[in-house]
Amino acid sequence: MFKKIMKGGHKKASKSDPMDYGFGPPGSRNPGSGPTPNVVVNHASRTGPGTAGPNSVVAMVPPPMGAVEPLPLFRDVPVSERQNLFMRKLQICCFQFDFSNTLKSVREKEIKRQTLLELVDFIQSGSGKITEMCQEEMIKMVAINIFRSLPPASHENTGQEASDPEEEEPYLEPAWPHLQLVYELLLRYVVSSDTDTKVAKRYIDHSFVLKLLDLFDSEDPREREYLKTILHRIYGKFMVHRPFIRKAINNIFYRFIYETERHSGIGELLEILGSIINGFALPMKEEHKLFLMRALIPLHKPKPVGIYHQQLSYCIIQFVEKDYKLADTVIRGLLKYWPLTNCQKEVLFLGELEEVLEATQSAEFQRCVVPLFRQIARCLNSFHFQVAERALFFWNNEHIVSLIAQNRHVVLPIIFEALERNIQSHWNQAVHGLTVNVRKMFMEMDAELFEECQRQFAEKEARAGEVEEQREMTWKKLADVAAERGGDDMITV
Numbered sequence: 001m002f003k004k005i006m007k008g009g010h011k012k013a014s015k016s017d018p019m020d021y022g023f024g025p026p027g028s029r030n031p032g033s034g035p036t037p038n039v040v041v042n043h044a045s046r047t048g049p050g051t052a053g054p055n056s057v058v059a060m061v062p063p064p065m066g067a068v069e070p071l072p073l074f075r076d077v078p079v080s081e082r083q084n085l086f087m088r089k090l091q092i093c094c095f096q097f098d099f100s101n102t103l104k105s106v107r108e109k110e111i112k113r114q115t116l117l118e119l120v121d122f123i124q125s126g127s128g129k130i131t132e133m134c135q136e137e138m139i140k141m142v143a144i145n146i147f148r149s150l151p152p153a154s155h156e157n158t159g160q161e162a163s164d165p166e167e168e169e170p171y172l173e174p175a176w177p178h179l180q181l182v183y184e185l186l187l188r189y190v191v192s193s194d195t196d197t198k199v200a201k202r203y204i205d206h207s208f209v210l211k212l213l214d215l216f217d218s219e220d221p222r223e224r225e226y227l228k229t230i231l232h233r234i235y236g237k238f239m240v241h242r243p244f245i246r247k248a249i250n251n252i253f254y255r256f257i258y259e260t261e262r263h264s265g266i267g268e269l270l271e272i273l274g275s276i277i278n279g280f281a282l283p284m285k286e287e288h289k290l291f292l293m294r295a296l297i298p299l300h301k302p303k304p305v306g307i308y309h310q311q312l313s314y315c316i317i318q319f320v321e322k323d324y325k326l327a328d329t330v331i332r333g334l335l336k337y338w339p340l341t342n343c344q345k346e347v348l349f350l351g352e353l354e355e356v357l358e359a360t361q362s363a364e365f366q367r368c369v370v371p372l373f374r375q376i377a378r379c380l381n382s383f384h385f386q387v388a389e390r391a392l393f394f395w396n397n398e399h400i401v402s403l404i405a406q407n408r409h410v411v412l413p414i415i416f417e418a419l420e421r422n423i424q425s426h427w428n429q430a431v432h433g434l435t436v437n438v439r440k441m442f443m444e445m446d447a448e449l450f451e452e453c454q455r456q457f458a459e460k461e462a463r464a465g466e467v468e469e470q471r472e473m474t475w476k477k478l479a480d481v482a483a484e485r486g487g488d489d490m491i492t493v
Contacts, residue, residue, distance in 0.1 A: 068095050068108040071115065074122055086122065086134050089115050090141045093182070099174035109178070116181035123188045132199055138189065139203040145182040147211045150218055171219040183226040190233045197238055204234060206244055213248050216265030228268040232275060246291070249273065253295040261302045270299075270311035277318040284323050292319050292326065297333035306348060313352040320359040327360040328367045335371055343384040350379065350390040357400050365403045373411050377418040380435070385428035392434040395441060405445055412442055416453040417460075 071092065077085050092115045097105050119138075123130075130138070151171055173179060189195055190204070212234075215227055235245050249269050256263045280288055296319075299305065299312050320327050334353055339345035357365070379391035394400050404411050419442075422435040443450045 068092055068111050070111050074118060074127070082122075083131055083134055086119070086130060087137060089119055090134075090137050093119070093141050094144050096144070097175070097178070099177075113177055113181065116178065116185065120181060120185050120188055123185060123192060126192065126194055129194050135189075135195075135199060136203050138185070139208065142182055142186050143208070143211070146179060146186075146215065150215070170221055173218070173220045173223060176220065176222060179223065180226070183223070183230065187226065187230050187233065190230060190237060195237075201238055201240060204238065204241075206241070209234065209241055209245060210248060213245075213252060216252070216269060217263055219264050224265050224268045227265070228272060232272050235272065235276065246276070250291060250295050253299060257295075257298050257301060261304065266299070267308035267311050270308055270315055274311060274314045274318060277315055277322070280322060282322065284319075288319075289326065289329075292316075293329060293333070297330065298337070300334065300337040300349070303342075305345060309348045309352070313348075313355065316352065317355050317359065320356055324359060324361045324364060327356060327364040330356050331360070331364075331368045331372055335368075335375055338375060343382070343387050346379065346382070346384075346387045347390050350387070350394075354394060354397060354400065357394075357403065358397065360403070362403060362406055366407060369407050369410050370414065373414045377415045380415065380418040381421055381426075383427070385431050388422070388426065388428070388431045389434065392431065392438060395434075395438045401441075408442070408446055408449060412446075412449055412453050413456070416442075416457055420457055 069092075071085060071088055074082055074085060093112055095108065095112060097109050097112070099109075189200075209231075212227060212231055216224060218224055218227075231245070235242055249272075252263065252269065253266075256266060277288075296312065296315055299308075305312070316330055320330055331353070334349060334356070338349060376391050376394070379387050382388045382391075395404075419435055419439050422431060423439065426432050426435070
């Protein structure tokens with residue numbers, strides 16, 4: 001309850017310039033129950049606030065209404081009047097309401113909800129192609145409703161250290177009954193076959209897209225799901241925006257990795273990117289490879305990687321499947337950000353590493369085999385049984401086993417000691433059993449090599465025993481000398 005009270009009391013400023021789109025009635029910066037007819041959107045194609053397209057039904061937006069009143073249905077008016085009625089319905093939808101009080105403006109809220117439903121049906125049915133001015137005013141109305149300051153996360157209000165995002169209850173937007181319909185209207189407009197991208201790109205411009213991206217930080221998962229679908233459709237339909245969208249997502253990732261480590265929409269943005277990467281043409285552009293190295297691989301670093309790891313892993317695998325030569329880069333990147341103390345992250349990394357190795361060719365495997373199996377050897381000896389078990393599961397994968405078999409003269413000497421240590425002293429019975437199976441597999445793979453490794457391990461153990469014996473003798477000599485010189489004053493431990 002305290003979290004909800006605090007969220008309602010403060011607002012988090014949008015990351016992009018908040019002056020492009022207004023909120024509430026003219027002259028006010030607060031959302032209230034009033035129209036916002038004078039909102040200005042900075043569109044590149046506009047010559048002035050009063051200009052209208054040649055096909056416009058009206059020269060100006062209808063004057064603001066004094067109160068929210070129901071309007072006739074589209075089917076109840078002549079076709080010639082529908083564009084004007086569309087504009088008047090948009091005007092109603094510009095009214096903002098306070099949803100923190102469920103008993104306030106109930107009638108007006110329902111009128112707006114019904115009006116939004118009618119607009120969605122009108123766009124979806126394609127019963128009439130709306131004019132350019134109507135399209136512009138519709139995007140303005142969408143902007144008024146969705147572009148707002150987001151409530152801060154709970155730790156920002158209380159000053160406490162950020163807790164695990166997975167354990168927090170998501171903040172659900174109270175105005176969702178209206179917001180959902182506004183998002184649905186925008187989605188229907190974007191996907192409609194009647195929407196001309198040459199016209200629509202004047203209103204769905206870079207500023208609009210940037211503000212959509214800002215909203216991905218919303219804690220409400222329903223809103224992020226709509227944003228994901230809409231941005232994906234915009235990327236698909238508006239080719240002119242594609243480089244800008246990729247760059248803007250890049251910047252969100254950089255800020256998340258190197259500054260905040262807090263963002264609610266990383267998973268959704270990665271889902272969009274997974275689809276985008278799947279459509280990359282070959283040979284892959286250098287820009288895309290840089291994106292992999294500078295943004296995607298470093299996304300393994302933040303502590304909350306578990307929240308979005310499934311989507312991140314999918315993007316990484318897409319790159320390797322598109323261009324197998326990137327496998328070495330990806331594997332070395334994973335090793336660079338390998339967790340040292342977080343065992344759950346290690347299990348995730350091992351799962352992703354197995355998928356990458358499945359798509360790796362022999363030449364790329366040979367480039368990174370030494371650092372790779374040094375890390376795997378450390379995982380084999382992990383006291384956390386899930387980490388050791390997950391590493392041993394690599395030998396259940398036929399492709400990985402074939403790569404290991406081709407490079408067994410390099411692999412076995414690196415991991416032999418780890419296998420022997422597990423057999424001698426690992427506490428978990430399942431890990432012990434899996435280790436015995438892997439050891440037997442190597443023995444059958446190359447008995448001569450196995451015996452050589454066994455001999456070297458025995459020699460190393462003997463040398464270690466001699467060193468230990470020598471150390472104990474040295475300490476004994478020191479104790480004897482001290483006893484002779486110190487006599488009864490010597491303290492022994």
